[in-house]
Amino acid sequence: MxxxxxxxxxxxxxxxxxxxxxxxxxxxxxxxxxxxxxxxxxxxxxxxxxxxxxxxxxxxxxxxxxxxxxxxxxxxxxxxxxxxxxxxxxxxxxxxxxxxxxxxxxxxxxxxxxxxxxxxxxxxxxxxxxxACPAYKMLNRGGVCEKCRSGNLLHVVANRCIRDSLPVSALIMVESAVHKSLGLxxxxxxxxxxxxxxxxxxxxxxxxxxxxxxxxxxxVDAAAYTACYEPGDYFFYFGRLAMEKGVATLIRAAAQAKVKLRIAGTGPEGDALKALAAEVGGDIEFLGFVSGEPLWKWVREARAIVLPSEWYENAPMSVLEAYGSGKPVIGARIGGIPEMVREGETGALFESGKVDELADLLRKFAEMPDSVVAEMGKTAREYVARTYxxxxxxxxxxxxxxxLGVKLDGPDEGGRGDDCANRSR
CATH class of the missing domain: 3.40.50.2000 (Glycogen Phosphorylase B;)
Known part of the structure; x- marks a missing residue:
């Protein structure tokens, strides 16, 4: 074994x-x-x-x-x-x-x-x-950053890349220098x-x-998600309320496009984002922390899920979860997101951080016939069930x-069926 x-x-x-x-x-x-x-x-x-x-x-x-x-x-x-x-x-x-x-x-x-x-x-x-990056995200207060790629890790301290803290950033700089020099x-x-x-x-x-x-x-186990293809009348974001997630850009774009936006999640930028939403106006509602079936209900009843990231996202599970729920994704063209969104088929992409471009897409999806949005959701569900x-x-x-020379023992694992009627996600 x-x-x-x-x-x-x-x-x-x-x-x-x-x-x-x-x-x-x-x-x-x-x-x-x-x-x-x-x-x-x-x-x-x-x-x-x-x-x-x-x-x-x-x-x-x-x-x-x-x-x-x-x-x-x-x-x-x-x-x-x-x-x-x-x-x-x-x-x-x-x-x-x-x-x-x-x-x-x-x-x-x-x-x-x-x-x-x-x-x-x-x-x-x-x-x-x-x-690669001592600060995990290749991100600091000024946005995406790859300065340490040169090998000079002093940038970590100069930009206070870790928790905006000088002592913690200094510690992580030393940590990274030791690890890199010894090749640990x-x-x-x-x-x-x-x-x-x-x-x-x-x-x-x-x-x-x-x-x-x-x-x-x-x-993702697509069979664990109940798909609802009928599009709702609001756009939905779920995740952390942090600078790198691009929620401020989404709020401005939603107000500009005059569309409904619902936001689920908490994080360090929560109060600032609520203040921004009040400033720009529009139909924007913060739901706070939501999980389990209440969260998936919000996902299923949305028109589309929006992922407005402004850092190098890896392979966000939220994209796969949205697809499993039968929803198209409007994602930022950054990091690994473009690999997961098939434009015009499972969603659409916009230039990260561009309010006007995102507003145009939100408006386009709001005005799109329900049948077209539903077809995108069906394609997304089929794509995730077939590929991921x-x-x-x-x-x-x-x-x-x-x-790597590992001996593989154990029976092959069988596949699972798709019984959406009894699933809660």
Whole structure:
């Protein structure tokens, strides 16, 4: 029986990368593999038989004393504790392959060093651009930024790229300098999985060799989503209310186009965006945090989903979820979004940050016959059900593992049917 060890910061569904971590482990366990996980301790973690090997919690939002801060800074750069604990875990669970997700500050690349020393093939999924950019997003207060590509990491401090904080930015600059100079990721990872072609190209531009990268897109179980093709009378955004998400551009465009806009989510820019909406006028409503069936109801009853991002998005799950719900997507032409939106078939694209261009598209979709919008939704549903499948993800991931010499044991996993009448998403 093949053994898979998965590594991540959290052992619960906190964000998109954590969902991929949880579902990747579950997928291989269902296939018959023996699996184990390692994360840091956290109050919201799911119960795990492996929790005795988890690293101590580090949360940057917490208050720490000076000694704790110094200890935490050391762990961020290289955690000897995490290395000891993964060594103990591997003594009990001799993995055939390891798959890391987001481990950067909380486990640190020390765990990769231990895996390499034991000769265990190790893969990491690039959920963000941390393997190139110290600040994850290639973004600062001035917008998209690639200044550190030259190798001069002082830009991280000069622009306070991390939490707009000088000390935290300085710490991450030192962390990145140490990791890059010692090659802690480059030398200890056998492959990096990029969920978008854009991320694969971007990592190559920043010096990663192509042979060390693999493109494997995310997946969604389309059968788990109820599709509603009848278009509603409002446009819908769901996600974080943060600068890089482009919600301010969307608000201005919706007011200019005189269309209804509904916004679900919370975030650091929430108050500022509400003030902007009041200033520009228009039919704009903030719904706050919405999840589960209430969220999917808002999605299903929308005319189209809008993704107005202003940073290098990877492969947003919200696009796949919208398609699964039978809705076209109006997306910004940035990052991996253009790979997922087929213009005129499953939605439309506009130049990121361009209010007038987005307003024109919103107006066009508002005036478009319902039958045309519905047909786009049907095409989107068929496209995601055919292309972004769990079967494809599993097949390509197994091929990647096999290319690293991993013996593949376990029965093939069968497909699932589509019974929308009994689904709640």
């Amino acid at each position: 093949s053994r898979l060890l998965s590594l991540n910061t959290y052992n619960y569904r906190r964000g998109g990368s954590d969902v991929v971590f949880v579902e990747h482990d579950a997928m291989f366990r269902a296939r018959g593999w023996d699996t184990a996980v390692m994360t840091m301790h956290h109050p919201k973690n799911e119960a795990s038989p492996w929790s005795r090997f988890f690293a101590d919690e580090i949360e940057f939002g917490h208050e720490y004393g000076m000694l704790d801060k110094l200890a935490m800074a050391g762990k961020v750069i290289y955690s000897s504790e995490a290395k000891r604990k993964i060594a103990a875990l591997l003594d009990e669970f001799p993995a055939d392959v390891a798959h890391a997700h987001c481990i950067y500050h909380h486990l640190s690349p020390s765990v990769l060093v231990e895996l390499k020393q034991r000769g265990i093939p190790t893969v990491m999924t690039a959920h963000d651009l941390k393997l 990721y480059r030398r200890n990872l056998d492959r990096v999985v990029a969920p978008s072609q854009f991320y694969k190209r971007k990592l190559m531009e920043w010096g990663w060799p192509e042979q060390q990268l693999a493109y494997i897109p995310n997946y 499948t769990a079967e494809r993800y599993l097949r390509e991931m197994l091929a990647l593992y096999a290319s």
